[in-house]
Amino acid sequence: MKLNVSKKIAYSELLIAAMIFTTLIPYIIFNMNYSAVHLFHYVNITMLILAPLGFLSLFYLIDRWECRPIEMLSFYLERGLEPPEDIIAAATIRTLNLPLVHSASILIRYEIIVLLDCLYMGFVADLPLRENIRLGLYAGVGLSIFPLFSFFLTERLLLPVRGILAEKTKNIRIDDSKVIKITTRTRLVAILLATVIAPLIALGELVYRRMSTELGIQLGGIALVQPLMDQMQNMIFTVTGVAIVMAAGIGILLASSISDPLGRIVHVIREIEQGNLKARSHHISNDEIGVMSQSFDRMAQELDRNRAELENLNRNLEFRVTEKTQNLTRAYERLQFSNQNLAVANRELEEANKKLMELDRLKSDFISIVSHELRTPLTSIKAFAELILMKPNMAAERQKKLLGIINTETDRLARLINDILDLTKIEAGKLSWHITKVSIEQVVRDSVSGIQSLADTKSLSLAMKFGQDLPEIPGDRDRLIQVMTNILSNAIKFTPQGGRVQVNVFFEQMDRPRIVVEVSDTGVGIPQSELDHIFEKFHRSGDLLTNTEQGTGLGLSITRQIVEYHGGSIWATSEQGYGSTFTFTLPLDKVWGVDGI
Numbered sequence: 001m002k003l004n005v006s007k008k009i010a011y012s013e014l015l016i017a018a019m020i021f022t023t024l025i026p027y028i029i030f031n032m033n034y035s036a037v038h039l040f041h042y043v044n045i046t047m048l049i050l051a052p053l054g055f056l057s058l059f060y061l062i063d064r065w066e067c068r069p070i071e072m073l074s075f076y077l078e079r080g081l082e083p084p085e086d087i088i089a090a091a092t093i094r095t096l097n098l099p100l101v102h103s104a105s106i107l108i109r110y111e112i113i114v115l116l117d118c119l120y121m122g123f124v125a126d127l128p129l130r131e132n133i134r135l136g137l138y139a140g141v142g143l144s145i146f147p148l149f150s151f152f153l154t155e156r157l158l159l160p161v162r163g164i165l166a167e168k169t170k171n172i173r174i175d176d177s178k179v180i181k182i183t184t185r186t187r188l189v190a191i192l193l194a195t196v197i198a199p200l201i202a203l204g205e206l207v208y209r210r211m212s213t214e215l216g217i218q219l220g221g222i223a224l225v226q227p228l229m230d231q232m233q234n235m236i237f238t239v240t241g242v243a244i245v246m247a248a249g250i251g252i253l254l255a256s257s258i259s260d261p262l263g264r265i266v267h268v269i270r271e272i273e274q275g276n277l278k279a280r281s282h283h284i285s286n287d288e289i290g291v292m293s294q295s296f297d298r299m300a301q302e303l304d305r306n307r308a309e310l311e312n313l314n315r316n317l318e319f320r321v322t323e324k325t326q327n328l329t330r331a332y333e334r335l336q337f338s339n340q341n342l343a344v345a346n347r348e349l350e351e352a353n354k355k356l357m358e359l360d361r362l363k364s365d366f367i368s369i370v371s372h373e374l375r376t377p378l379t380s381i382k383a384f385a386e387l388i389l390m391k392p393n394m395a396a397e398r399q400k401k402l403l404g405i406i407n408t409e410t411d412r413l414a415r416l417i418n419d420i421l422d423l424t425k426i427e428a429g430k431l432s433w434h435i436t437k438v439s440i441e442q443v444v445r446d447s448v449s450g451i452q453s454l455a456d457t458k459s460l461s462l463a464m465k466f467g468q469d470l471p472e473i474p475g476d477r478d479r480l481i482q483v484m485t486n487i488l489s490n491a492i493k494f495t496p497q498g499g500r501v502q503v504n505v506f507f508e509q510m511d512r513p514r515i516v517v518e519v520s521d522t523g524v525g526i527p528q529s530e531l532d533h534i535f536e537k538f539h540r541s542g543d544l545l546t547n548t549e550q551g552t553g554l555g556l557s558i559t560r561q562i563v564e565y566h567g568g569s570i571w572a573t574s575e576q577g578y579g580s581t582f583t584f585t586l587p588l589d590k591v592w593g594v595d596g597i
Helices: 005-032 036-066 068-078 085-123 129-142 145-157 159-168 182-197 199-219 226-273 288-390 396-428 440-457 477-493 555-565
Strands: 435-438 461-466 473-476 500-509 513-521 570-575 579-587
Touching: 005 036, 005 068, 005 145, 036 068, 036 085, 068 085, 068 159, 085 129, 085 145, 085 159, 145 159, 226 288, 288 396, 435 440, 435 477, 440 461, 440 477, 440 500, 440 513, 473 477, 473 579, 477 500, 477 513, 477 555, 477 579, 555 570, 555 579
Parallel strands: 461 500
Antiparallel strands: 435 473, 500 513, 513 579, 570 579
16 A cells, blocks of 8 residues: 655645746736846746745655655555554654644745745845835745645645554554644644735735826826825735734634633543543533533543442452352362361271281181191090090000190190180280289299290200399289290290290389390391281281291280280391390389279
8 A cells, every 4th residue: 555645745735836836926026017137036046946946845855754754654554564563653643743744844945935035136136125025025925825725735635644544553552742732733723824814915015006006197196196005005004914913813712712622622531541530521512512522521421430330340249259269269178178088088998998908818817727726736636535545455655645645735725715815805805904013033934934845845045134123013923924925935936946045134214114024036037027017916927828837826916915004015126037036115103093904
């Protein structure tokens, strides 16, 4: 899209100038009664030098300065490119200001040409001062209508450009301070309109000269009519001056009556555009501007009311959104808490399930073990009893040996049943306790004495070591002997031939006074993975099907229950292949209730 604004304006100005030079200038020359020399000089300076100079300045200023931003906009539009925002903003400002700027430029340039023309005619062509002033008055006043025509013509030529910019500048902010305000524009236009009366001065002067000449010819002498002509001349100048002043004043007042309300409305529009919906023009009149002002104020009031309602709706919406968000947050927190509880419960359930599965496995193992342990002695007892019955004449020594085996297997069966009964009673809280003052040294000695035969069978060294001044402790002597017997029997059971079992007993005063008993062996040891489980019910270290050592897995569990009932604790340390150490403690400050509880 090619705008060609500068060329259109330039060609229109050439047309106006041609009309002036073909009508006004010849009329001035005809009425000036120049001599041949003065006419030559005037035509020379005006037509050959000053007029071409004015036309050249017209093309140069329009193309290089006045229309430069518009031509840059046209450069982008011709190539189908999107103009930058700064180019659009500059073109918009120049388009709004160009009619007045161009009119002022024409007025200044051509009045300078008139001034140069008068200077040339006065200094070079020796034109008399009175005639030179008259020449400047004719030319200057006659050319004053040129800017007025240029203003309205430029406004018309810029309409297409303003249509394009109105579409391009919807989202572009321009600097309003660089735009000539409507009040200034209307007042300047009013002044330009008043200058239309200026040619009346030239017309009056020419009429005066023609009447003076004609009256002088008819009356036979100019001196007779000179006073009348001077009076007429003064009247013409006075009337013309008063007309110009009144026209300018009336034009300014009329323009102000239109532009001031419009300027106020534009100011209010800017305020509303910036968000101040309280702004009002408050202009009341019986013309279209008053109607527009009142309609605009009602529109602003309606916008303000709508915005207030919208703000209330937004506040209510924000409150509801906040309330819903809080409810959702609380619901989410409750859900999270429930999920956490569910996760904890799930973990606890999984752990409980694992324990149940482990317990089920242990019970299955226990049933297998108990079945095996019960079947073995029962089979032996039945077999040897049947053998004795079948051979009544059996040798006494042979019969005594078989009865000894039956007695041993019966004791083994009794121990197994007692272990099961003891564990059941402990867990049910129905086991009877006999709490007295007990010497732990005597308990250890009695336990070692009762199990010494097992150690001798495997050629084991069973040693004891006691600390100084061991105090007596409150406890159940029989149950403590059962604890020592279980630990010692396990140590002997898992210690190979020729090994060593050591019992250390000592007193220590740490956070609380207590007796410490350690049972160490040089046996096979316990794997690290088994240490945390050896005190559980039905647990036996090693493979249940291939393990050659006898046991139900209840001994250490019963031992732990008895030690914990006395307020102590028990644990084991081991290094596989190098033996194990079982340690338990018995505090001296446990508070016993009725019946030893």
